[in-house]
Amino acid sequence: AQSVTQPDIHITVSEGASLELRCNYSYGATPYLFWYVQSPGQGLQLLLKYFSGDTLVQGIKGFEAEFKRSQSSFNLRKPSVHWSDAAEYFCAVGNDYKLSFGAGTTVTVRA
Amino acid sequence: GAVVSQHPSWVICKSGTSVKIECRSLDFQATTMFWYRQFPKQSLMLMATSNEGSKATYEQGVEKDKFLINHASLTLSTLTVTSAHPEDSSFYICSARGLEFLEQYFGPGTRLTVT
Numbered sequence: 001a002q003s004v005t006q007p008d009i010h011i012t013v014s015e016g017a018s019l020e021l022r023c024n025y026s027y028g029a030t031p032y033l034f035w036y037v038q039s040p041g042q043g044l045q046l047l048l049k050y051f052s053g054d055t056l057v058q059g060i061k062g063f064e065a066e067f068k069r070s071q072s073s074f075n076l077r078k079p080s081v082h083w084s085d086a087a088e089y090f091c092a093v094g095n096d097y098k099l100s101f102g103a104g105t106t107v108t109v110r111a
Numbered sequence: 112g113a114v115v116s117q118h119p120s121w122v123i124c125k126s127g128t129s130v131k132i133e134c135r136s137l138d139f140q141a142t143t144m145f146w147y148r149q150f151p152k153q154s155l156m157l158m159a160t161s162n163e164g165s166k167a168t169y170e171q172g173v174e175k176d177k178f179l180i181n182h183a184s185l186t187l188s189t190l191t192v193t194s195a196h197p198e199d200s201s202f203y204i205c206s207a208r209g210l211e212f213l214e215q216y217f218g219p220g221t222r223l224t225v226t
Contacts, residue, residue: 032213043117043204043217044155051213090154099145099215101154 002027004093006102013081014110021076021105023091031093033074035065038088038104047089050074061085083109113139115207117218124195124225132190132221134205141207144188145215146180149202161188195225 003026013019025031032051036044048059055067065076074091086109091102114137124130134144143162147155159175161167161182169175177199179191188207192199202222206215 034214036217041202041220041222043115043219044206046214046216049214096213097160098157100157103154 002031002093002100004091004100004102006089006091006105008105009103010106010108012108012110015083016080019076019078019081019085019107021089021091021107023074023076023102025072025074025091025093027072027093030069032095033065033067034092034094034099035059035063035074035076036090036092036101037061038090040087044090047076081107081109083111085109113137113207113209113212113216115141115205115216115218117205117221119221120219121222122224124223126196126225127194129191129193130195130223132192132203132205132223134188134190134207134218136186136207136209136216139207139209139211140185141188142185142210143208144182145206145208146178146188146190147204147206149204149220151202155204158190192223195223197225199223200225 005024034049035047038044047063048057050057050067063078089105092099116135118133146158149155158173159167159169163185167180182188204220206217208215
């Protein structure tokens with residue numbers, strides 16, 4: 001069975017500091033990997049995706065993520081956080097038919 | 112990215128009534144649409160997957176007679192919550208995927224409150 005773990009429930013980071021959100025997964029093969037962001041009361045916006053190829057993927061809003069097969073991880077990073085990055089972040093893994101989501105990480109940005 | 116809309120964005124209904132939520136793909140043909148439910152401060156739970164012109168596939172534990180899903184066209188799917196009860200109150204989010212891409216694009220969600 002597939003599963004997604006986001007170990008950090010809540011992260012607080014200062015504006016301008018770097019951010020890393022962790023995601024580990026369990027899957028039978030190499031899955032499709034995604035990071036989504038959700039603002040309060042809103043739907044999910046796709047930040048980036050990995051299907052195959054280069055294991056370092058660039059996304060929108062200055063985010064990037066690295067797929068590490070040996071660690072079954074797909075961690076999200078941003079070098080310098082802006083106050084508007086405060087939101088809920090979800091890692092998702094799956095295939096053509098179904099996605100499984102992690103529990104989410106809430107990011108708070110302090111001035 | 113592709114755009115998905117949902118209507119209404121929020122709805123309040125009385126216990127025992129039915130409510131319909133629409134999900135539309137605005138700039139692409141959605142061969143597959145997904146319906147999720149999200150409880151406060153929790154992740155998304157997949158309820159069902161629907162392909163255009165086919166019956167929806169429901170996840171284990173989801174009552175298909177209570178949550179009716181129709182995907183009659185390549186741009187529209189509807190979720191009808193029948194005989195709603197207060198425990199059906201939740202945030203319902205749809206997503207859609209087209210033939211040209213593998214990722215899902217999400218609608219803005221619908222907040223349902225059953226009184």
